[in-house]
Amino acid sequence: MRVASAIGLLLLLAGCVTLAERTYNITAAQVQKKINDRLLTPIPLLKVFHVNLTNSLVKFDGKNGRMQTTFDVDLAYLPTNKHIAGKLVVSGELRLDSMANSIVLDEVEVEQLSLDDSATKYADFAHGLAQNLATEKLNGMSLYTIKSEDLKFGTTLYQAKNIQITDRGLQMTFSPIK
8 A cells, every 4th residue: 555655646746747837048148149140131221221230239127027139230321331330229028929939029119329420410310210120120020939849848748838037038937738
């Protein structure tokens, strides 16, 4: 009888272990790499500008639940080949797209745009262009795709349940599929 009780207890514990939620952390460096890879080519704007966004620097704001990204900007005016350099800071919310198994950037807002001194007279125009660019090109950008190996542990299949923004990165929770 003791052996049967011990086996029953072991099976119960094994079942609890396999049914536990799992967490996975995604670092700012992983997200930065994905953003930099996605923005390798210049972005055409109004058929007269090319915008290069490079050297992304990602910070997670757990308190406000947003991700902030700073870019180096090179704005090229094609007719004259004039270049204006600067910095662009955008922030956005992150959501889990369970259909695509990815983390997506949404609700992108331009927090700050600073340009060379030579372009200060165009600051309002440039800020409007930056907000348009952020809305069209960054909203909906996939920042991380969940790998198939993240969805299986042993014989148990998992599904992504939610993500939480912390000051150190993203924490993704997976729940077992019953």
